[in-house]
Structures are given as structure tokens and as C-alpha cells.
Amino acid sequence: MAKITLSGLAHSYLPHPKGPKDYALKRIDHEWEDGAAYALLGPSGCGKTTLLNMISGLLQPSEGRIFFGATDVTDMATAERNIAQVFQFPVVYDTMTVYENLAFPLRNRGVRGEAADARVREIARMIGMDDRLNDKARGLTADAKQKISLGRGMVRNDVNAILFDEPLTVIDPHMKWELRTQLKALHRQFGHTMIYVTHDQTEALTFADKVVVMTEGEVVQIGTPAELFERPAHTFVGYFIGSPGMNLLPAQVEGSVARIPAGEVALGAAYPALSGEVEIGIRPEFIRVTGDGLPVRIRRVEDVGRHKIVRADLADRAIDIMVPEGAEIPAEPRVRFEPEAINVYADGWRVAPGGEREAA
Amino acid sequence: MNDKPVNHRAWFMVLPVVALVAFSAALPLMTVVNYSVQDTFGNNQFFWAGADWFEKTLTDPRIHNAFLRQILFSSIILAIEVPLGVFIALNMPKKGVWASACLILMALPLLIPWNVVGTIWQIFGRVDIGLLGRTLAGLGIDYNYTQNPIDAWVTIIVMDVWHWTSLVALLAYAGLRSIPDAYYQAAKIDQASRWAVFRYIELPKMKGVLLIAILLRFMDSFMIYTEPFVVTGGGPGNSTTLLSIDLVKMALGQFDLGPAAAFSIIYFLVILLLSWVFYTVMTAEDAKESKR
Numbered sequence: 001m002a003k004i005t006l007s008g009l010a011h012s013y014l015p016h017p018k019g020p021k022d023y024a025l026k027r028i029d030h031e032w033e034d035g036a037a038y039a040l041l042g043p044s045g046c047g048k049t050t051l052l053n054m055i056s057g058l059l060q061p062s063e064g065r066i067f068f069g070a071t072d073v074t075d076m077a078t079a080e081r082n083i084a085q086v087f088q089f090p091v092v093y094d095t096m097t098v099y100e101n102l103a104f105p106l107r108n109r110g111v112r113g114e115a116a117d118a119r120v121r122e123i124a125r126m127i128g129m130d131d132r133l134n135d136k137a138r139g140l141t142a143d144a145k146q147k148i149s150l151g152r153g154m155v156r157n158d159v160n161a162i163l164f165d166e167p168l169t170v171i172d173p174h175m176k177w178e179l180r181t182q183l184k185a186l187h188r189q190f191g192h193t194m195i196y197v198t199h200d201q202t203e204a205l206t207f208a209d210k211v212v213v214m215t216e217g218e219v220v221q222i223g224t225p226a227e228l229f230e231r232p233a234h235t236f237v238g239y240f241i242g243s244p245g246m247n248l249l250p251a252q253v254e255g256s257v258a259r260i261p262a263g264e265v266a267l268g269a270a271y272p273a274l275s276g277e278v279e280i281g282i283r284p285e286f287i288r289v290t291g292d293g294l295p296v297r298i299r300r301v302e303d304v305g306r307h308k309i310v311r312a313d314l315a316d317r318a319i320d321i322m323v324p325e326g327a328e329i330p331a332e333p334r335v336r337f338e339p340e341a342i343n344v345y346a347d348g349w350r351v352a353p354g355g356e357r358e359a360a
Numbered sequence: 361m362n363d364k365p366v367n368h369r370a371w372f373m374v375l376p377v378v379a380l381v382a383f384s385a386a387l388p389l390m391t392v393v394n395y396s397v398q399d400t401f402g403n404n405q406f407f408w409a410g411a412d413w414f415e416k417t418l419t420d421p422r423i424h425n426a427f428l429r430q431i432l433f434s435s436i437i438l439a440i441e442v443p444l445g446v447f448i449a450l451n452m453p454k455k456g457v458w459a460s461a462c463l464i465l466m467a468l469p470l471l472i473p474w475n476v477v478g479t480i481w482q483i484f485g486r487v488d489i490g491l492l493g494r495t496l497a498g499l500g501i502d503y504n505y506t507q508n509p510i511d512a513w514v515t516i517i518v519m520d521v522w523h524w525t526s527l528v529a530l531l532a533y534a535g536l537r538s539i540p541d542a543y544y545q546a547a548k549i550d551q552a553s554r555w556a557v558f559r560y561i562e563l564p565k566m567k568g569v570l571l572i573a574i575l576l577r578f579m580d581s582f583m584i585y586t587e588p589f590v591v592t593g594g595g596p597g598n599s600t601t602l603l604s605i606d607l608v609k610m611a612l613g614q615f616d617l618g619p620a621a622a623f624s625i626i627y628f629l630v631i632l633l634l635s636w637v638f639y640t641v642m643t644a645e646d647a648k649e650s651k652r
Contacts, residue, residue, distance in 0.1 A: 056545075058545050078548040078549055079548055079549065079551040084549060085545065085546070085549050087542040087545070088542070091542050093560045093561065093564075094564045094565075095564045096560060104550055104552070104556075104560075105549075105550040105551065108552055109551055149546070152546075
């Protein structure tokens with residue numbers, strides 16, 4: 001196990017990249033703490049799999065270095081890096097039994113005999129497959145195969161990190177929950193560094209200690225699920241995370257007041273004069289439907305069980321509001337934003353109250 | 361199930377197919393069956409012969425020998441073409457211009473008519489004018505496929521390998537291309553050796569297409585006629601007289617319609633039986649596993 005350091009890492013699939021548009025992954029400098037669970041979250045094609053493949057060594061970065069602990073592994077082959085990877089589609093050796101599958105990485109490293117046997121049985125117990133050791137891997141369900149992939153990774157006790165590339169894509173919904181819970185438990189128990197690539201925010205937020213949000217080859221924010229929810233560093237994070245996402249309204253900010261087309265909104269703090277395209281962002285959870293405030297026109301109310309989502313127009317801008325189940329919506333609805341929950345953005349990036357723009 | 365309407369007029373719908381199959385397969389086969397149980401001395405007069413021709417065919421040492429030669433031939437070409445085809449497929453480029461070039465090059469022998477293949481090798485191997493024959497003679501190697509049975513065998517086997525290994529290679533290549541990259545990546549991470557990758561990933565994934573390749577090559581080689589006929593004509597002596605060459609000699613050379621018809625039917629049944637055995641044995645493992 002080791003800390004993973006990405007130093008000036010960037011990748012382009014073109015031989016001679018010219019502008020930033022040619023990069024599948026734009027320059028990233030970051031340290032991944034030893035033993036933490038990370039999730040790489042972003043839409044398809046955002047570069048998260050590219051980043052993962054560079055860490056695992058399946059892809060050679062065009063710029064920058066990767067360190068595991070103090071060792072520069074940039075030029076090392078996958079096998080030398082001692083990482084494990086669980087792929088999108090379950091990869092098992094069909095003709096082998098569950099036991100042989102789990103023992104395979106050990107055998108290839110020359111570990112045999114009782115030590116190997118004990119380790120295989122231990123791992124099988126951990127992933128809950130100890131009663132099916134003699135079954136052929138071919139006949140297993142997708143979730144059992146993914147467990148074997150994971151087990152094959154963990155069977156080596158010197159593994160530096162376990163990488164997951166959208167591992168729950170082909171798993172039935174009811175098994176997803178179980179696998180994720182099991183993964184979390186294994187992480188707590190053994191403390192492997194885990195990096196989990198997904199485009200599903202629920203998976204990312206429930207799995208990871210820290211979520212790395214990416215879009216268009218760029219890391220826009222690294223933070224805990226709470227940080228991503230309360231203080232999205234970029235408007236992309238605001239609307240990508242949350243269901244529905246953050247409401248963004250063009251505004252003029254003067255001190256602690258934001259002027260939007262519908263009226264004035266009080267902010268939680270005072271801001272300096274801002275240049276560029278200024279927006280305020282407020283999550284649907286922090287808008288209250290009341291008798292006073294800014295007038296809205298309600299288009300539709302969706303009842304999603306525990307709460308209702310109100311789709312409304314606030315002076316020609318569509319906004320989403322989340323109201324508790326059973327809450328009354330007045331005949332002439334007006335809304336109020338919770339000042340503390342409003343974030344201010346300039347050119348897409350969050351502006352800290354009274355301070356500078358944030359960057360990832 | 362019982363409330364389904366029953367309408368026997370639906371049988372009329374299959375009538376065209378029944379008629380077609382009758383004319384294309386069943387009727388010609390029946391004439392052979394007809395000949396096989398009768399004897400004739402000309403003048404279109406036939407006498408009932410019962411199972412005589414079958415008994416004679418089954419006990420005829422000439423046919424036994426042809427049968428053994430046939431088994432030997434099929435075994436040898438399978439033993440060469442399957443591993444060689446897989447080896448070629450493993451070493452073919454995966455993508456790019458060279459992949460296409462290789463595919464076209466590999467497909468070429470498959471596109472040449474059989475008698476042309478025979479003629480090519482017949483000339484190629486000739487000691488007086490053939491490139492191969494002259495070269496071997498020039499190197500001091502005593503090679504003459506018209507006189508030496510071993511040379512004749514080597515020639516027709518090399519010819520068949522040249523003609524048909526491509527088929528195995530192309531099928532194996534298709535099987536290999538269908539393996540997702542993740543398998544190779546996982547194998548790298550597991551530090552699997554090249555042999556382990558072949559044994560545990562590539563071979564299991566190629567199994568389906570290889571089964572087809574082996575079946576096709578077995579059936580085809582067991583029925584082979586044109587190429588060895590053009591090259592050696594079954595000689596020298598009877599050394600390369602394979603089953604179908606022997607059959608044609610019997611039916612058209614000697615005009616022994618009865619024995620030839622019995623021979624044909626037995627030949628057909630043997631191919632059917634062996635193909636079935638091949639298929640059953642090779643799919644038995646799958647069936648065993650799916651029962652678990």
C-alpha cells in the first residue's frame with residue numbers, strides 16, 4: 001500500500017497535441033492518500049478511465065510522472081506496479097474453478113503450497129465465495145464474477161491500490177447495493193487504497209471518502225461528498241451532483257446582495273466586485289416555498305416519494321425546488337433562498353466569500 | 361396449450377420445401393440406395409441383390425486400405441493445420457493496414473478452385489519443369505512424387521496445408537479478435553505468462569470457432585478428391601488412392617454400379633458418424649459444465 005502521487009500528469013491520444021482541446025486528460029497534480037477510498041466521477045468521455053489506465057500502467061502518459069510512495073512507476077509495466085483492477089465487464093478465467101481463479105495471481109508469482117492455500121481461503125471467505133470454491137467460474141452470475149475479480153486483486157497482500165472501472169455496470173440493481181456495501185466493509189477492514197471510476201453519483205458518493213469530479217479531461221473538484229454538495233467548486237459539479245442538480249441563475253453581485261431578473265436575493269456573505277460571467281447557485285433543497293419572497297409560476301409538481309420536486313419558472317428561468325411531502329403550496333407561490341446555501345460563481349468557478357476564485 | 365387452433369391445411373405451406381428437398385437430396389440418394397441393393401448385367405435389367413454389395417464392400421481389403429489411407433490423411437492434415445492455423449492467427453497483426461493485408465493474403469488460397477490448386481502443385485512439384493521439383497533435384501534431394509509413395513504423400517499433404525490452413529487461421533483469428541481487451545489487461549495485472557494467457561484466455565475463447573474449424577477440415581479432408589486426383593491420380597500404385605478416388609474408379613472406371621452405390625452409402629454414413637462423434641466429444645465438456 002502506498003500514497004499515489006500524480007505529478008504534472010497529462011495525456012493526449014494524438015501524437016502532437018497542440019491546444020488544450022487535444023488532451024484527453026489535462027494537467028493534474030495531486031496526491032492520493034494511502035488507504036483512502038476515492039471515486040472518479042464524471043460523464044462518459046471525461047477522461048476518468050484514461051486517468052485510471054495511467055495509474056494501472058495500461059496507458060503510458062504523454063506528460064508527467066506517477067509515484068507510488070517514493071517510487072517512480074511511470075515507466076514500469078502493469079505487472080510490476082502491484083495494483084489490482086476490477087473491470088467494467090467481469091473478467092474471470094472461464095475454464096478454472098473459483099479456487100483456481102483466486103490462486104492464479106499467487107501461482108504466477110511463485111507462491112504455492114500451504115501459504116497460498118490459506119490466503120485463497122481467507123480471501124474467498126472475505127468475498128463470501130468460500131462455499132463455491134470448486135464451482136467452474138463460467139457458470140457464475142455477473143456479480144459473483146465481479147467478486148472473483150475483486151478477490152483476485154486482493155489475494156496478493158502487497159497490492160498497492162485496487163482500481164475499479166465502473167465495476168457495477170452489468171450488475172442487477174438489487175445486487176449493486178450489496179456489492180457496494182461489501183466493498184465498503186472490505187475497505188474499512190483492510191485499508192487498501194481504492195480508486196473507483198463511475199458516472200453514477202450515488203455510487204461515488206456512497207463509496208468514497210473523497211470524490212474527484214472530472215469533466216472534459218479536467219479535474220474540477222476533489223472533495224468529500226458533503227463538500228461537493230454544499231460548496232461545489234464549479235457550476236458543473238453543482239448540476240452534475242444532486243438530483244435534481246443545482247439551480248444556476250445569472251446575477252449581478254454587489255456586496256451581500258445578488259440581483260437576478262426576478263428581484264434581489266440576500267447572500268450569506270459580502271463579495272468583492274466580480275468580473276466575467278457571474279451566476280449564483282442554489283440547490284433545490286435550500287429553496288423554501290412561502291407566502292413572501294420572489295414570485296414563481298409553477299409548471300409541474302413531481303411526487304418522488306419522500307419529497308416533491310416542484311418545477312417552476314422564476315422570471316423566465318426554470319428552477320427546481322424540493323419541498324417535503326405533504327407541504328402545502330400556496331395559491332400565489334413565492335420562494336425564498338437560504339442565504340447561507342447560496343454559492344457565487346464567476347466564469348463557472350466558485351468565488352469564496354470575500355475572496356479569490358477557487359480552482360481545483 | 362390446448363386452446364391453440366388446429367389447422368392441418370398449414371401443411372400445404374411446407375409443401376414447396378418438401379418438394380425441393382426431395383428433388384435435391386432425397387431422390388438422388390434413393391437412386392443410389394436403389395442401385396446398392398440390385399445387380400445388373402447391362403440392358404437395363406436389374407436383379408435383386410439384397411445386402412450382398414454391402415457385405416462385399418465391408419469385407420473388401422481394397423476398400424479397407426483406402427479407408428486406412430483416408431484416416432491417415434485426415435489425421436495428418438488436422439494435426440498440422442489446426443496448430444499451425446492457431447499459431448498464425450496468434451501472430452497476425454491486430455489492426456491497421458498490415459492486418460488487412462494479412463487477411464487478404466491468407467484468404468487467397470481459399471479462393472482458388474480445387475482443380476487449379478491441384479494443377480499448380482502438379483506443375484510446381486515436377487522434377488523437369490517445376491520450381492519445387494527442380495530446386496530439390498538441384499539440391500541433390502531425390503524427390504519424385506510420381507514414383508515414390510512417400511514423396512507423393514508429402515506433396516498432397518503440403519498442398520492441403522497450403523490450401524486450407526488459412527481457413528483455420530481465419531476462424532481462429534476471428535475468435536481471438538472477439539476477446540475483450542480487459543482480459544489481456546487482467547492477465548497482465550495477474551502477471552500471467554504468455555503460455556497462461558494462451559491456455560486460460562485465448563484457447564477457451566477460441567474453442568467454439570476451433571470446433572467448427574476442426575469439423576469443417578475433417579469433413580472436407582475426408583471427402584477430398586480433386587486435388588490429389590489432379591496431382592497423383594491416386595498413384596504411384598494405389599498409395600494415394602483415398603476413399604473418393606477409389607469410389608470414382610469403381611463407379612465410373614469399372615462401372616460397378618452396385619458395389620459403388622453400397623460403397624457410397626457406407627462412405628456417407630461413416631462421415632456422418634465420425635462428424636457426430638467429433639461434435640459430441642468436443643461439446644461434451646460444455647454440456648457437463650452447464651449441468652452444474
